[in-house]
Amino acid sequence: MSDSAVTSFINACQGPLGGPEILQGKTDSDCKEVKQRKHTKPATNAVLEVWKRVGRGRRSQETIPGTRVKEWIERFEKDITPLAKALNDHLETRTYIVGHTITNADLWTFVKLHEQVGTTTRDGQLKRANLTRWFDLIQEQAGALGHLAPVAIDLELPEFKPASKEKAVAPAVGQDEKKTKKANKKDAKAEEKKAKKEAAAAPAVEAAATPAPVAAAAEGDAKPAFNTQKKEKKVKAPKAPVAPVGPATPQPWQIDLRVGKILKVEKHPDADSLYVETVDIGEAEPRTVVSGLVKHIPIEQMENRWLVCVCNLKPAAMRGVKSFAMVLAATDDTGKLELVDPPKGSKPGDKCYFGDWKEEKPEEVMNPKKKIWETIQPGLHTTAECRAAWKSDDGVVHVLKSEHGDCTVPSVVGAKIK
Numbered sequence: 001m002s003d004s005a006v007t008s009f010i011n012a013c014q015g016p017l018g019g020p021e022i023l024q025g026k027t028d029s030d031c032k033e034v035k036q037r038k039h040t041k042p043a044t045n046a047v048l049e050v051w052k053r054v055g056r057g058r059r060s061q062e063t064i065p066g067t068r069v070k071e072w073i074e075r076f077e078k079d080i081t082p083l084a085k086a087l088n089d090h091l092e093t094r095t096y097i098v099g100h101t102i103t104n105a106d107l108w109t110f111v112k113l114h115e116q117v118g119t120t121t122r123d124g125q126l127k128r129a130n131l132t133r134w135f136d137l138i139q140e141q142a143g144a145l146g147h148l149a150p151v152a153i154d155l156e157l158p159e160f161k162p163a164s165k166e167k168a169v170a171p172a173v174g175q176d177e178k179k180t181k182k183a184n185k186k187d188a189k190a191e192e193k194k195a196k197k198e199a200a201a202a203p204a205v206e207a208a209a210t211p212a213p214v215a216a217a218a219e220g221d222a223k224p225a226f227n228t229q230k231k232e233k234k235v236k237a238p239k240a241p242v243a244p245v246g247p248a249t250p251q252p253w254q255i256d257l258r259v260g261k262i263l264k265v266e267k268h269p270d271a272d273s274l275y276v277e278t279v280d281i282g283e284a285e286p287r288t289v290v291s292g293l294v295k296h297i298p299i300e301q302m303e304n305r306w307l308v309c310v311c312n313l314k315p316a317a318m319r320g321v322k323s324f325a326m327v328l329a330a331t332d333d334t335g336k337l338e339l340v341d342p343p344k345g346s347k348p349g350d351k352c353y354f355g356d357w358k359e360e361k362p363e364e365v366m367n368p369k370k371k372i373w374e375t376i377q378p379g380l381h382t383t384a385e386c387r388a389a390w391k392s393d394d395g396v397v398h399v400l401k402s403e404h405g406d407c408t409v410p411s412v413v414g415a416k417i418k
Contacts (some may be wrong), residue, residue, distance in 0.1 A: 011335075013107055013142045084113070084131055091130040095137070102141055110138040111148075118151045118374050125153065140319070149326075149377060149418060150316045152368035246363075250375040252390050252398065253360035256312035257352040258282065259342040259402065260289075260325070265302045267294065271319040275302060279325065281309055282349015290323035296337040308340045308352055308388070308400070308407055312366050313373060330382050330415035338412050340388045343405030352407060354390050355398030380417035382409050388417060 087109070090097070097105045117125075117135050125132040136153040247254070260279040263286055268274035277289045289309065293302070310326040317323075328340040342350065353360070366372045379391045388400040388407040400407040409415070 084116070084128055087113075087134075088128040088131040091134045094134075096134070102138065106134075106138050107142060110135065110142065114148055114151070118149070119371060122154055122369070149373060152314060246370075250370060250372040251357075251360075252354045252376050252379075253357035254363045254366065254372050255310060255376060256362035257328075257400070258309055258311050259346045259348060259350040259352065260287075260307045260309040260327075261348050262302055262305045262307065265299060265305075267299070268319055268321060274318060274321075275299070276321055277302065277327075279307065279309065280348040281311060281325065282347070287311075287324040288322065289325045289327060290318040290321050291327045291329075293327070293329070293337070293339075296329075297339070305339070306342055306346065308342055310373070312363055314365060314368055328380075328388070328417055330388070330409045330412050330417045332412045332415040336412055336415075338409045338415075340400075340407050340409055340417065342407055343402055345404040346402060350402045350404070352400055352402045354400055357398075377418060382412055382415045382417065384413055386411065386413060 087097070096102055097109060113131075113135060117132070132153060135151070139148075139151060139153075258281045260281040262277050263280055264278040265275055268276050268290065273292050273294045275291050275293050277291060278286045279289050280286045287309075308328045310328065313326055315322050315324050329337050330340060331337045342352065351358075363372065376390065379393075381389060381391060383389050383397065383399070386409050388409065390398050390400070392398070
């Protein structure tokens with residue numbers, strides 16, 4: 001994320017989260033840690049205290065020039081591992097990076113770590129539990145203010161099922177029982193040997209007697225002595241259909257994008273920067289959607305507004321209100337925000353799709369572990385013609401549209417869509 005976007009995010013957070021106290025801190029000690037110093041970037045001083053622990057033996061915060069700060073920032077943007085480890089240790093006994101309230105140090109670090117934490121596996125989150133706990137707290141307090149996609153956090157340990165210590169023990173055989181079995185086996189062999197001798201000494205007349213089956217055959221009995229009936233072949237049950245395998249890499253058609261219309265909008269009871277909207281997306285019941293748009297769009301302009309919504313993200317709680325969709329909005333480098341508009345003639349529930357992927361079926365609910373939205377979102381932008389689009393890694397642009405036409409924005413060009 002660019003420095004201007006980071007600054008815009010921090011500025012958007014200051015009013016809703018406490019005003020100047022975010023910049024200066026509430027106590028004298030907090031103010032001292034957050035205080036801007038000459039030749040250093042705003043909101044980075046508290047983080048540099050953590051960086052000193054990483055780069056042991058380096059100069060103190062007061063003497064690190066602006067170029068050295070820039071080098072640290074560039075280094076951690078390329079490799080976040082040292083900063084993440086140091087912050088995890090730093091936050092072991094702390095709620096926030098500085099003091100006991102949220103400050104610019106938390107906001108700046110949250111933005112810088114957002115992408116890396118979003119791509120971290122659940123095992124990685126558990127490995128740095130202090131950092132993950134802090135990130136989830138800042139996300140709950142300020143995540144919606146800058147339209148950053150919420151990161152799924154799951155610190156619940158897997159249920160532990162101890163292996164059973166009981167072993168199947170074969171019943172012990174007594175010595176007397178073994179002797180009895182051995183004696184019975186010996187008697188059986190003796191009986192078998194005696195029967196063979198008696199059979200060999202039988203009269204020759206008996207041996208020459210015609211067996212009943214042969215005599216019957218001699219009398220012209222046509223019945224064969226064996227069964228010639230063919231066995232019926234067993235009919236194999238049809239195999240159950242194999243579930244279709246998803247694409248090897250996330251694709252934009254896996255995102256469920258639909259046209260929605262706001263039926264009702266009001267401010268969040270516990271967050272001044274959030275709207276709570278009731279949106280019709282063509283289902284039996286409307287969905288509740290929470291959006292951080294208060295600072296950008298007046299509530300009068302939100303009433304009866306047409307939208308394009310992401311409908312298959314995992315529901316997320318925003319300050320106690322669960323949101324069941326996300327509104328697409330485009331923001332340029334100056335911080336100007338505009339909602340993505342569906343084409344004229346649309347109705348609630350109309351499917352929106354990129355390029356020629358009209359017939360592809362989106363995921364019912366995107367699995368957070370597959371990082372589908374996080375992979376596709378960086379390619380979302382507005383074109384020179386103010387059309388919403390997605391640009392693939394090979395540079396091909398796919399315009400977002402419905403059966404009624406292209407999805408557009410009023411004026412922002414080259415803006416990022418989130």
